[in-house]
Amino acid sequence: MDAMEQDRVLAAVRRSVAEVLPELNMATLPVEGTLSDLGANSIDRAEIVTLAMEDLAITVPVVEFQQVQDIAALVNLLRKHA
Amino acid sequence: MAGPVLVTGMGVVSPIGMDLTTFAAALLHGRSGVTRLSDPAVLGDGPVAPLPPLDLAASLSECAALDRESRERIVRAGRRSPLPVRAVLVAATQAWQDAGLHARPVAADRIGLVVGGHNLTAAYAFDQYPGFLRERAYLPARYALHVQDTDHVATISQALRIHGEGCTVGASSASGNAALIHAARLVGAGAVDVCLAVGAMVRLSPLDRQGLTAVEALAASGAACAPLDRGRGGLVPGEAAACVVLEAARCADRRGATADAELSGYAMALDGNALAAPCVEGEVRVMTTALSRAGIDASQIDYVSAHVTGTPAGDDAELAALDRVFGLGTRPPWVNATKALVSHCFSAAAVVEAVATVIQLRDGFVHPNPTLTDPVDTSLRLVGSSPVRAPLTHGLSNAFGFGGFTSSVLLTRT
Numbered sequence: 361m362d363a364m365e366q367d368r369v370l371a372a373v374r375r376s377v378a379e380v381l382p383e384l385n386m387a388t389l390p391v392e393g394t395l396s397d398l399g400a401n402s403i404d405r406a407e408i409v410t411l412a413m414e415d416l417a418i419t420v421p422v423v424e425f426q427q428v429q430d431i432a433a434l435v436n437l438l439r440k441h442a
Numbered sequence: 443m444a445g446p447v448l449v450t451g452m453g454v455v456s457p458i459g460m461d462l463t464t465f466a467a468a469l470l471h472g473r474s475g476v477t478r479l480s481d482p483a484v485l486g487d488g489p490v491a492p493l494p495p496l497d498l499a500a501s502l503s504e505c506a507a508l509d510r511e512s513r514e515r516i517v518r519a520g521r522r523s524p525l526p527v528r529a530v531l532v533a534a535t536q537a538w539q540d541a542g543l544h545a546r547p548v549a550a551d552r553i554g555l556v557v558g559g560h561n562l563t564a565a566y567a568f569d570q571y572p573g574f575l576r577e578r579a580y581l582p583a584r585y586a587l588h589v590q591d592t593d594h595v596a597t598i599s600q601a602l603r604i605h606g607e608g609c610t611v612g613a614s615s616a617s618g619n620a621a622l623i624h625a626a627r628l629v630g631a632g633a634v635d636v637c638l639a640v641g642a643m644v645r646l647s648p649l650d651r652q653g654l655t656a657v658e659a660l661a662a663s664g665a666a667c668a669p670l671d672r673g674r675g676g677l678v679p680g681e682a683a684a685c686v687v688l689e690a691a692r693c694a695d696r697r698g699a700t701a702d703a704e705l706s707g708y709a710m711a712l713d714g715n716a717l718a719a720p721c722v723e724g725e726v727r728v729m730t731t732a733l734s735r736a737g738i739d740a741s742q743i744d745y746v747s748a749h750v751t752g753t754p755a756g757d758d759a760e761l762a763a764l765d766r767v768f769g770l771g772t773r774p775p776w777v778n779a780t781k782a783l784v785s786h787c788f789s790a791a792a793v794v795e796a797v798a799t800v801i802q803l804r805d806g807f808v809h810p811n812p813t814l815t816d817p818v819d820t821s822l823r824l825v826g827s828s829p830v831r832a833p834l835t836h837g838l839s840n841a842f843g844f845g846g847f848t849s850s851v852l853l854t855r856t
Contacts, residue, residue: 380522406583407522414580 369416369438373431376411380404394430409434416442447626448694448701448856450636451541451687452797453533455643456784457491457680461504461536466801470829472810474783476667476678486651487663491680491785493529493643501532505539512544519601524566524588526643527597529683530557534598534638537685543602543636546697550605554634557594558621559642559789560612561650568647594642606634610642614843615749616710617641618684618792619851623708625688635693641793643683651679657718659753668813669750669779670757670824677751680785684793686800702804706836706854707736713846720759722766724848729767729838732850738836740767743775745808745837747795750779751786760840761819769821776832778825782811792841796851799837803855806833 374386377398384398395405412434413419418441428434452462457475459465468475475491498520502513520531538544543553567589574581587593595608607628613620618641625639646654654660658676661667665675694701709731713721733740746764750757768774780798781787787794802808808830817824839851 382521403584403587410580410583414577419577419579 365439365442366435369435369442372412372415373408373435373438375415376408379411380407389431391432391435392430412438418442446691447629447705448689448691449686449703449705449800449853450689450694450699450701451537451543452685452800453536453540454682454684454794454797455493455496455529455533456682456684456794457493458783460494460496460501462540465797466805468783469798469801469809470807472783472812472827472829474667474812475680476785486655488661489665489667489678491667491678493525493681496525496529496532498528498532502535505535507539508535508544516601520597522584523593523597524563526562526645526683527594529643530594530640530685531598531601533683533685534602534640537638537687538602541687541689542697542699543687546699548636548693548697550603552606552635553604554606554625554628554637555595555599555604555608555640556621556625556628556637557598557610557640557642558617558793559594559610559644560591560617562591562594562642562644562789563589564650565645565647568649594640598638598640604638613710613847613849614845615786615788615791616841616843616847616849617789618794618796619708619839619841619849620710621793622686622688622705622796622851623710623849626705626708629688629690636687636689639686639688639793641684641787641790643681643790644788645681646679659718661752666813667752667782667785669752669781670748670761670811670817670819671814672816672818674752674754674757676753678785680781680787682784682787682790682794684790684797686793686796701856703800703853704856705851707732707738707852708850709735710849713848715846718844720756720842721846721848722759722762724846725760725763725840725842726766728848728850729763729840732838732852736852738852741771741773743768743836743838744832744834745799745802746775746777747799747837747839748777748779749840749842751781756842757818760842761822764822765819774823776808776823776825776830778808778811780809782813783809792839792849792851795839795841796853799839799853803834803837803853807831808834
């Protein structure tokens, strides 16, 4: 169940990254890296987060994203609210 | 002005052509972009001239002289932007290439950028509102940037790497001339060597349309887009963006850039009137001031691109002003209305019309107005359904806006 939830959230993040950064190959999106490593600037990152929340039909207080350093942490935070 | 200010590049996306060549051919043939709205329930059912579908990457691939890296940088700067910003980005890139700024560059901090227009994001904000009411947390993260008119300046500057002076200027429907005049002053004063003057695309929101309807400006269902004709039925909204590259003559000389025209004079003034009412005195004043600043006599003017939007009050006031300035001459100028073809593009209008004026000066014709069959005034040389071939040297382009903004720009073939 946990793994399925993890996959569902990761898929939503991948869709959001693909929309904002269409030049990236989503099949190889690394979970351990950061969005900045992928070439996302600050507003790209904010947009990816907002799109992922909408995709998952959840809301996460903006303040909670301040602790998020990489894609894995982002997926974990979104999972907590999913 | 310290030295001549030249037009060394132009770009346009419009209902009658998504690049300069197509636009020029459409002008010559008097092709109209007016159609009917497809969503009458929300927007009403009056005539309109919408921008054709615009694909940023495909449009930029038409700018074939640019290298791939530049095109990718420009796409990346604007691909998340609302349509009006993508439209100005295409027009600015076309003008950039037309001016040869990619091949014979000018230092980034010597290039300026002035975007004419305001309230450019009303339709964008309106479109966000239903989603906002459902869940405010899903408001696009770029909203804070995209809702500002200045995002036009910011995005173009990032895309084209412009580091000189830049800002927006606003003067209602005279915003395009305000941009040209501000840009000409920046170049003339030596603040920059090159300045892009951009007319921003306006997409009306349903509120904007209703507002214009309430002041009886907007053409109703079934009305024609027919400025200067007795069958005129009000203004028809159009969507376009345009860009003119203005450049100091010494800079153009240095890098071997060619120019089709000089921006040889201009004037802008207020009527001291906050209404949507035209003022003959003010219109006469800006035309004569633009002429006298350039040292040109009214009898030397070959062509006038009239502001006329197709409202009886506005058309009649401008015709009266034109009669006052030119009516006593033995050879009055040719007069037409580019709005008969592209409709009223609001903030972009005067830059679109400056581009049209330079094309007509360059190619030696005055474009037809197919909807002009029963002119309200016969003392001027109005152009009807056929183009007029004529050598043109001096062309005057008028733009007037709600709230007493009056302006006139003089363009001279080089």
